[in-house]
Amino acid sequence: MGEGRPEVLRLEGITRDFGEGEARTQVLRGVDFALRRGEFAALMGPSGSGKSTLLHIMGLLDRPTSGRVLLGGEDTRVMDDDQLTRCRATTLGFVFQFHHLLPGFTALENVMIPMAAHKGRLDASMPECGRALLERVGLLARADNRSTTLSGGQAQRVAIARSLAMNPKVVLADEPTGNLDTQTADEVFSLLREVNQRQQVTFLVVTHDRRLAERTDRIIELVDGRIVSDQASER
Amino acid sequence: MRFEVFIALRYLKEGKAQTALVLGGTAVGVAVLIFLTALIGGLQRTLVAQTLSAQAHILVKAPERLARPLPAASAVADRVEKVPDRIRSIEQWQQVLEAVRTIPGVVAATPTAAGSAFASRGPATKSVALRGIDPATFSQVIEIVPKMKAGRFALEGTEAIIGTVLASDLGVSVGDKVRLATPEGRGDVFTIAGIFDLGNKDVNQRWVFVPLRSAQTLLDVPGGATTLEVKVAEIFEAERVAREIQRRHGLAADSWMEVNQQLLVGLRSQSASSWMIQALVVLAVTLGIASVLGVSVIQKSREIGILKATGTTTRTIQRIFLLEGAIVGAVGSVLGAAMGSAMALAFANLAQGPTGAPLFPVDLTPRLFLGAATVAILTGTLAAWYPATRAARLDPAEVIRYG
Numbered sequence: 001m002g003e004g005r006p007e008v009l010r011l012e013g014i015t016r017d018f019g020e021g022e023a024r025t026q027v028l029r030g031v032d033f034a035l036r037r038g039e040f041a042a043l044m045g046p047s048g049s050g051k052s053t054l055l056h057i058m059g060l061l062d063r064p065t066s067g068r069v070l071l072g073g074e075d076t077r078v079m080d081d082d083q084l085t086r087c088r089a090t091t092l093g094f095v096f097q098f099h100h101l102l103p104g105f106t107a108l109e110n111v112m113i114p115m116a117a118h119k120g121r122l123d124a125s126m127p128e129c130g131r132a133l134l135e136r137v138g139l140l141a142r143a144d145n146r147s148t149t150l151s152g153g154q155a156q157r158v159a160i161a162r163s164l165a166m167n168p169k170v171v172l173a174d175e176p177t178g179n180l181d182t183q184t185a186d187e188v189f190s191l192l193r194e195v196n197q198r199q200q201v202t203f204l205v206v207t208h209d210r211r212l213a214e215r216t217d218r219i220i221e222l223v224d225g226r227i228v229s230d231q232a233s234e235r
Numbered sequence: 236m237r238f239e240v241f242i243a244l245r246y247l248k249e250g251k252a253q254t255a256l257v258l259g260g261t262a263v264g265v266a267v268l269i270f271l272t273a274l275i276g277g278l279q280r281t282l283v284a285q286t287l288s289a290q291a292h293i294l295v296k297a298p299e300r301l302a303r304p305l306p307a308a309s310a311v312a313d314r315v316e317k318v319p320d321r322i323r324s325i326e327q328w329q330q331v332l333e334a335v336r337t338i339p340g341v342v343a344a345t346p347t348a349a350g351s352a353f354a355s356r357g358p359a360t361k362s363v364a365l366r367g368i369d370p371a372t373f374s375q376v377i378e379i380v381p382k383m384k385a386g387r388f389a390l391e392g393t394e395a396i397i398g399t400v401l402a403s404d405l406g407v408s409v410g411d412k413v414r415l416a417t418p419e420g421r422g423d424v425f426t427i428a429g430i431f432d433l434g435n436k437d438v439n440q441r442w443v444f445v446p447l448r449s450a451q452t453l454l455d456v457p458g459g460a461t462t463l464e465v466k467v468a469e470i471f472e473a474e475r476v477a478r479e480i481q482r483r484h485g486l487a488a489d490s491w492m493e494v495n496q497q498l499l500v501g502l503r504s505q506s507a508s509s510w511m512i513q514a515l516v517v518l519a520v521t522l523g524i525a526s527v528l529g530v531s532v533i534q535k536s537r538e539i540g541i542l543k544a545t546g547t548t549t550r551t552i553q554r555i556f557l558l559e560g561a562i563v564g565a566v567g568s569v570l571g572a573a574m575g576s577a578m579a580l581a582f583a584n585l586a587q588g589p590t591g592a593p594l595f596p597v598d599l600t601p602r603l604f605l606g607a608a609t610v611a612i613l614t615g616t617l618a619a620w621y622p623a624t625r626a627a628r629l630d631p632a633e634v635i636r637y638g
Contacts, residue, residue, distance in 0.1 A: 056632040061544055082548050089546025096635060100541045104249035116238045117547040162545065 008169045008202050009058060010034040013067035015225075016053050027053045028064070029225040035170060038200040040193060042213035042233070045222035051206045052174055054222065058204070059172045060088045072169065089118045093163030093201075095173040095192075100159065101147035107134060107158045108143040114165040133161040137191060153184035160191060164201070171195075173205045177212065189215060239551055242542075243558040250531060257527040258567050261611060264520035265571020266578060268513050268607050269599075273579040275509045276598030279502050283470060286495055289433040289442075291376050291464035292473040294494075295335065295480055296487045297323045322350045324459025331484050332463055338483075340467050340476045343375035346460035348450040354397070354443055356405045356413045363401065363443045365415060367450020376466040379431055385409045386429030390446040395425035398439030399432045415443065421453050517614055520567075524560055524618035532556065532626045539626050540634035553627035560619025561612050568611035572604050 016028040027050045035041060045051050056062040057069060060076060069076045071091055079087060101110045111130040116122045134140045137157040142150060150158060156176060163171050173192065177185035189205075189212050196203050205216065213219050214233050221229040247254045300323075325331060328346055335344045348367035353360050370390050374380050380388050384399055386409035395413065397405075407413055409427050416422025425445060432439055451457055465480070467473050473490035480488040492499050532539070539552055579597040586594045 053632075056635075059544070061635070062630075062632040082550070085543065085546060085548045088544070094544050096541075100537065100635065102538050102541065104245050113542070113547075114545040116241065117542065117545060117551065120238050120551075122236050122238065122241055166546065 005036040005038060007034045007070075008037050008072060010070040010073075011054075011058065011067065012070070014054070014057060014064045014069070015066045016050070016057060016062070017065045027225050028057070030067070031222070031225070031227055033220060033227060033230060035202050035204060037169070037202055038196065039218060040196045040203045040216045041205070041218040041220060042216040043204055043206045043220050043222060044208070044210070044213055049222045050225040051222055055172050055174050055204070055206055058170075059092055059094055060084045086118075089114060090166055091169050093166070093168035093171040095156070095159050095163045095171060095176045097175040097178045101150075101155055101162070103146075103148050106144050106146055107139060107150065107154075107161075110147055110158055111161045111165055114162060118166060129165070130161075133164055134158070136164075136195070137161045152180050153188060156180060156184075156188050157191065160188070160195070164195065164199075167199075168201065170202045170204065173203065175206050175208065178208065185209070185212065238547075239554045239558055243555045243562060246531070246535070246555070247559055247562060253527050253531060254563075257524055257563050258570065260523040260527075261520055261563055261567025261615065262570035262574055264516045264523075264614075265568045265607050265611050266574035267516045268610065269572060269575025269603060270578045270582070271509050271513060272603055272607075273575070273597040273599050274582060275505060276600075276603070277579075277583070277595045279505065280598060281595035282498065282502065285434060286498055287470065287491060288382075289377065289435050289438040290491055290494070292467045292470060292491050293465035293477045293480065294489050295325070295331070295463040295465060295477075295484075296461065296489075297325045298485060298487050322454050322456055322461055324348075324456045324461060325463065325486060328460040328463065331486065332460075334484065335463060335465060335480055338476060338479055340469065340472050341465055342468050343372065343466040345369055345372035345376045345464050346447065347373070347462045347464055348447055348454055348456055348459060349461050350417065350450070350454040352415050352417050352443065352453065354401065354405060354413050354415055356407055356411070359405050361401060361404055362441070363397075363415070364441045365417070365450055365453060366442060366444050367447040367454070368444050369447050370444075373444075373464070376464045377433075379433065382431050382433055384430045384432045386427065388429055388431070390428060390444065392446070393423055393425045393449060394428035394446070396429040396431060396444040397427060398442055399430055400436060400440035401443070402427070402430045404440065415445065415453065417453050417455075419455065421455065423449065423453065425449075517610060520611075521614050521618040524563055524615055525621055528556060528559060528619050528622035529625070531559075532622045532629075535626075536629055536634045539629050540631040543629070543631040544635060549627045552629075553623045556623030556626050557616050557619045560615035560617070560623070562615070563619075564612040564615025565608065567615070568604075568608040571611065572607060575607070 011031050011033055014028050014031040015026060017024055017026050019025050031054060043051055057064050071087060076084065076087065108127060108130045111133050112126045115126050115129065131140060131143055134143050137160050139154055139157050142154060147155060147158065177188050180188060192203055192205065195201055207213050216233050219231060219233050220227060332344055332346055335341060346369065350365050352363050352365035354363045370388055374388060388396060390396065395415065402408060405413060407427055409430060411427050412424050413427065414422055414424050451459055467476050474492045477488040477490040480486060542552060576599055579599060583597045
């Protein structure tokens with residue numbers, strides 16, 4: 001699966017426990033896999049199988065109970081919170097099920113936020129970059145609209161543009177089409193695929209939709225916190 | 236523009252109702268601070284000015300004579316009685332006067348020879364306080380020239396200056412003659428050179444100014460000065476300067492603060508209660524800002540999670556909310572300054588004396604506005620500390636998942 005291309009993200013022996021004592025629950029029970037540059041993979045599994053937890057750990061939003069996450073070969077266990085934030089900002093992009101755009105801001109401002117957060121200020125080049133990203137997702141015309149006025153599909157496209165703002169190596173998408181009708185879901189999925197192919201950005205897409213998963217290169221299946229299957233898709 | 240300023244301003248703009256409420260609360264708090272401080276400051280300044288209108292800041296006199304008890308072995312009973320004092324001059328007063336003028340904080344000093352006398356004209360006789368002065372230096376210590384109602388504040392030969400009430404009691408005006416005599420029987424006839432109104436009935440009724448030399452003769456202190464009257468630059472430094480004079484020259488020095496202890500206690504109590512009210516207002520504003528920002532952090536939990544997920548550091552999140560508090564404080568202080576000034580000026584116009592003139596001016600100084608703005612900005616930032624820290628600690632994974 002993508003052998004020959006460099007690894008961008010590797011998980012080794014990841015476990016994640018929640019709660020204490022008798023209430024302790026092990027959500028992830030030793031997950032190992034790697035994503036290579038330009039890969040477009042799907043993560044599937046029933047509800048409660050640990051997909052979102054795994055995605056948060058891969059996205060450095062959460063720390064594993066044991067095991068390690070290597071990002072570009074670098075062990076993230078030794079990083080403090082600020083280093084993790086910087087690493088997350090420059091290497092990873094996120095697309096969530098509910099677009100999670102900031103409601104008080106326009107589409108363009110939402111796209112510019114990761115750039116401004118990283119630089120610590122807004123500068124003159126950012127609107128131009130933001131507009132280029134919105135153009136890529138076909139929403140340049142709505143750049144100055146407040147995010148709350150966008151439809152679900154449009155908002156998700158803006159969220160995709162935002163995830164690409166810092167030229168990430170990996171985009172982690174948590175059910176990005178889960179909240180959309182079939183046609184819009186197809187369009188959004190095609191957009192992810194297009195970005196993947198054009199920019200060689202690695203994608204890991206969590207989905208319940210087998211039909212969409214089969215449009216990826218690789219399907220990883222998680223059941224009860226363990227990977228039960230990891231194989232190339234049958235496209 | 237800094238990223239945190241951009242986000243903080245947008246959050247404030249976005250939460251219109253909350254921002255209006257918290258700004259209103261802060262503005263009212265600042266207005267109360269400004270109103271109270273201006274009012275109490277103006278009132279106190281007027282009270283002190285009225286008190287000091289006819290009084291030097293420090294009175295220096297010859298030290299009190301103490302009776303020395305007899306040795307214990309004496310067969311005489313050891314009861315010590317105070318020596319009945321007569322009018323005495325300060326020894327070497329000219330040198331002392333020059334030395335006092337060089338003490339830091341002293342702006343002017345003048346010699347006086349003071350004692351009791353009777354003023355009479357025809358059948359009318361009044362008991363008066365005779366004060367021999369040097370008009371040129373005396374007017375530097377007590378601002379009397381603008382308070383002259385008739386004539387001039389200058390004394391030559393056998394001229395006298397009296398108050399409005401005494402002039403009325405004796406039925407005299409400028410150019411008339413009065414006879415001044417001491418209880419010991421020394422007396423002379425003086426021509427009225429001027430009539431003053433120092434705003435104090437007792438002073439206007441009893442004070443009679445004559446040339447220093449005339450008073451020295453009448454009071455039998457040839458070439459002497461019974462009192463040195465001193466003016467200091469900072470009135471609340473008077474006590475310190477008085478103690479310094481006492482230490483350097485071994486003389487009795489009473490500051491106006493010592494002479495008017497009741498007034499001072501009143502002023503201090505007034506200040507203390509004003510500070511207490513202001514502290515409670517600041518506390519209420521702090522709690523108000525903290526609670527509104529606290530609610531805002533809860534409402535924005537998910538957004539904070541998204542900001543963190545998209546590369547905003549914990550410290551930047553904290554700064555966003557601290558900035559919100561500081562901006563609320565700054566804008567609130569501008570609104571509050573306008574409200575407070577309007578309230579203070581309206582009150583000053585309402586509180587009028589019988590003549591329609593304001594009873595006292597309100598003390599609206601740039602320092603007051605600057606102080607109130609500093610307090611408001613610090614209060615806003617301090618109030619935002621807890622919500623900001625709470626926002627910074629939010630776990631992005633948790634808030635994105637559960638909101």
